[in-house]
Amino acid sequence: MGTDSMPAPQGIQTGLDRTAAVSRPGTYLELVHSWIVTVDHKRLGILYICYALVFLLVAGAEALMIRIQLFFPHNDFVSPYTFNRLFTMHGTTMVFLVGMPILFGFGNYLVPLMIGARDMAFPRLNAFSFWISAFAGLLLYYSFIGGVGLYGTGSAPDVAWFAYAPLTEKAFSPGHSTDYWAVAILANGIGSIGTAINILATVFCMRCKGMTLSRLPLLPWLYATVSFLVLVAVSPLTAAQAMLLIDRYLGGHFFDTQMGGSAILWAHFFWIFGHPEVYVLVLPAFAFANEIIPVFSRKAIFGYPAMVAASVGIGFISLGVWAHHMFTIGMTSFGNAFFTLSTMLVSIPTGIKTFNWLATLWGGKIRFQTPMLFSIAFLFQWVIAGLTGIMLSVSAWNWQLHNSYFVVAHFHYVLVGAIVFMIFAAIYYWYPKMTGRMLDERLGKLHFWLMVIGFHMTFDVMHFPGLLGMPRQIFTYEPDRGWTLLNQIVSVGGFIQAIAVLVLVYNLVHSYFKGVLAGPDPWDAWTLEWATTSPPPAYNFVVDPVVASRRPLWDLKHPEDPDSAFE
């Protein structure tokens, strides 16, 4: 697109002439170099997503090893030490190296496009945030070969992902594995905070002409909420890591109970990060649902103002619920009652969102393509996850179920059933935008059904060993407890999910070369990212877009019935 194509209209028609300007024969070295030095939000977004997918495979493999070990009681597939490293690394990786990067990746890619901007507010900060997060991931995994643990070389962290004090103190974790963990989380936190600042600045300062806050698509709204949460919640975690390192190396006693420190202090620090973190992960999943469900129902989102209010409300309430992870730690009855109430309150805005999605489906003409299939499964699973969440918020139940496999099943329902399913939906939905080619629909449906079957086998069944008294994070169990068969079903389901993910990986690679060309707007959607080519040029939009409603492309496609007439 040279200077001679100045009067390009809206960009929709320019879908297929992307090759001319972009591709110039270059060596592989130049290609790699251009990706490393890039400050383009789209390339950084893709880097984030690829980085997260690699770690998804790694952490998935760790989960499978956990499941093999638990297949039989008294199994010795791995040693207790290895098992403890596996679940610590699985949890830490999935949250910090898969969940956050992939969601930041989509945010990076989509937020500027959806608000009609040409890049993030701080492109260099953006690159810095990605690379320091990448460094954190490598650092964490370097501990497998570089860490000198108590039991010889090669010692990954083995203190569980919440790393409760005082197990992490020098007295109980003398090796370096815990240091790798703390420094990696600290570095990752710096990256997350950088990205959060960037997204906030972008959403509030870079919107195109006509895009008032009340016309802002829901995805950028939710990403702004998430970024606010990251700023508030990740900072205490980063501080806690610094305190832990001071304890370990400078003779501090914050969490050192042998010297009068407090184990509960760590729990507070960790969970005031840890619970908002759940919403940091789940709000982007909501954001994807907010974009995908209307498009495939062919209706505008139901109750946009309520959706915005509910999302921001979830953001605020989620800052006041952290101690529901600590009902058994010995709080006063008043404290327990307070956190029961605040936790239950979260269900009100989440309920509003769920009903609004249902109402969006209602009266629509629903198309069941792969992104929508994942979204519907998400809705269903989200309802279940929410309801088991209410059960757990009842502190009397919680005393029984806390730290049991019921809790493991509950949060995997949220993390996999809601978040991972919506990430898959988002991959199918925006892959055409990112690569210019569609993902294969048949492989997509195969992926979906395998995933649904595997997911329900694993995580529905997983509730029951918890009800029967199986605590989490145990490397083996006794044969006489009646947990064996349940654990075997769970393990088999895990392997089915693994196959599903491999189908996705194959689809991603295969379709990159062989997929059907997508064109600028394959889903007949309504937000601004579909107004430019697929993939978009480095500058996103030839002409700065001007919008008059929440669905600028609807207005364009239906001049007889524009949204702008109703706003």
Add this chain to the structure above:
Amino acid sequence: MFVLGITGLIFIGVSSLLVYAIVKFRARKGDTTEPPQVFGSMQIELSWTIIPILIIVVLFLTTTRVLFSVQDAPKPKDALDVIVVGHQFWWEFRYPQYNVVTANELHLPVSSKDEPRPAFMKLTSADVMHSFWVPQLDGKTDLLPNRVNEMWIDPRETGLYLGQCAQFCGPEHAKMLLRVYVDTPEQFNAWITSQQRTQAELTAVPGGLQAGANDTAPNVGNEAGVVQAATTKAPPNSPTTRGNVTPALGESQAISAQTGQYVFEHEACISCHTVAGTVATGRYGPDLTHLMSRETIASGAVPNTKENLLSWINDPSQMKPGSLMPAMHLSDRQNQQITAYLMTLK
């Protein structure tokens, strides 16, 4: 149950709406028109905001009622006091009212409506965080170093209840098992007396090398005809104490309780273990005074048999990798001697 009912109803309601919507409003083949665009409805949205709020209020009130009744329950006069101390990776139980200490297997009297005998427990930890969980008796309560938590149990039926540590505490977290025996009042009193009795007798003869073998040595047999004097109650400083007899015992090849006790008290065992009434007063490991009254060793990991004891003493980390008890690298003979001694600690 109430909670389950409410959440179950919500689930059925919402998911049937979802299924209905998916089936009813699916796109028909060949239909390319767009459906009517609806942007929202204040009334409907208000209704699904207010109804959940009402449900939450009900749930919250019922929860707090249970919460306060459990957490702030007054302690009855004749409640049993138990102190639970978590260790990596075993449980220490103390009965301050009876001056009894045991490990891993908690005995409680059954409680009934007419004769309530709840156990009020104070929980703390010697090292890292643990959590006391016997699902069929009560919810869990964490054990924290530098802090005392409280909980109570009111067991209504006799029997054996299994539980385990529910807070990740290190390599052997999975084998920090827990057994609670709920006994009839008679059984419980008999148990307490037996735990006290030998202890009382033993402490009556302080410093006695022989004391441990007191009434039990005959069970083990003295194959090599080891000094019988050891089994009689010798006053301290009598010619048969340490100065005279022990060297003979130490060199003895015999596998007996006496030689075992000698090895036990002259190796590192006593730095960590207590056998009340002897020089063994260590506090780091489980109290062994009445070891043979327990059905399991290694915190419920294996049954308490001679073979298991032997293999445990030989190398604890084979049975329980990560156990803090080191392999002492004793000879096979010494291991057998110690086992013979331990087998006498009824």
